[in-house]
Amino acid sequence: MTGFARRHPDCAFRAVADEGGLVVLPGRAEVKVLNPAGIKIFSLLDGQHSAEAIARAVADEFDVSEDRALADVRAFIAELAAAEMLAEGEPATEEARS
């Protein structure tokens, strides 16, 4: 356990080409559609990557600065938490962990 944000263990997900991807929430019988950056971030929310590390990966792959990517990653993680798509009780960033 590293303390980084982790997607909810009940979620199943798949990226589809460069179209984005699908996240299935079995307990609610819902399917969410994420854009390409969203599915990239979601795939890295494995408890092993900090928000900062995810932002670097996003900045590498998409045309966005690391600062902007970090702000977007944090906002997205907050959205996922509000939507109950993250495992509970874990800080999302290196800052929160320190």
Next chain:
Amino acid sequence: MSEAVARPTPYERVISRAFAEAIPLNAQFEITYRCNHLCTFCYNSPNGQRELTTPQIFEALRKIADFGVLYLTLTGGEALCHKDFFKIAEEVRRLGMAVRIYTNGYLLADRKFIRKVKALNPFEVEISIHGARAETHEALTKIKGSFDRTVTAIRNLVEEGIKVNLKCPITRLNKDELFGVRDIGDRFGLFINFDAVITPKDDGNQDPLALRADEEFFKDYWAEHYSKLHRGRLPPKTNHCAADGGANCGTGRSGFTIDPYGNILPCVAFRRKIANILEVNSLHDIWQTSPVLHEVRGLAVEAREKLDEHEYGPYFQFCLGVAETQVGDPLGIYPQAEINARAVKRAYDLIQISGAKGRKSA
């Protein structure tokens, strides 16, 4: 008059892209042919081979998950009759796939099973119901008490908050009580999909077709009853598994099926062996290179082109697998498809006529 074309939703765009690029999101795994029902129209054709062991099923699941499948459907036979059903379903979840369960519901009348299903957090459970009365349902399942147990299972699942899909294959035995079946769905707030096609057995045996309802019934069904039974929906013009574009259906494209012996098939209906999952290192190795898949995908495109030239072309729901088992040619127009297409066309013609009358009187 120009028609407004609705822009595809983000979900539709993702599904269309997966379909166009043959990225399989679904797999059906028939984990056993064993069953606690004796349905006279069942399409399964066990051939006496040894079924996969549980460790072999686990190995297959790992390969399916590594391939990126999103939805894994456990089916049979009756999937819940497999002695290790819950271990297998837990493994599906552990591997990160959403689990669907196809069942006759018989065992889910037991609360002990329901609690275990609930713990799996399945995406959905699909149950077939064969009539509005026990006599009808059990005339098809051949198991006394199966109707009450199926209805109890539906209630149990709904009470636990598990998503349930109900399906009712239309036969000559239940065709006069479809509204009663719909009422059962309504009682639990569930939508029922009525299935107008009875298929031959997988080995080509045509006996199940004797249960088909007659053409007169289907004229009324598509023109009048369908919309009432399906909460105002119009009859479908294409296969449920066709996203859009050139192919008739998603066989060998949007998903695949594994039979109880480990054979990989293009879909549940079109049962041409691609390979055995135990004999391939990775599904990636065969998905783009298999000559069987290449041919099947080509046939699905050819079928759509052939249907487009047919008098009832835009109204066909056509299954290559049924065509192959029924008339020996995956592109052959089988009677039931033509009967349904003719009746669906008539239904749309009637809608246009009544729409025109409506506009005149307005």
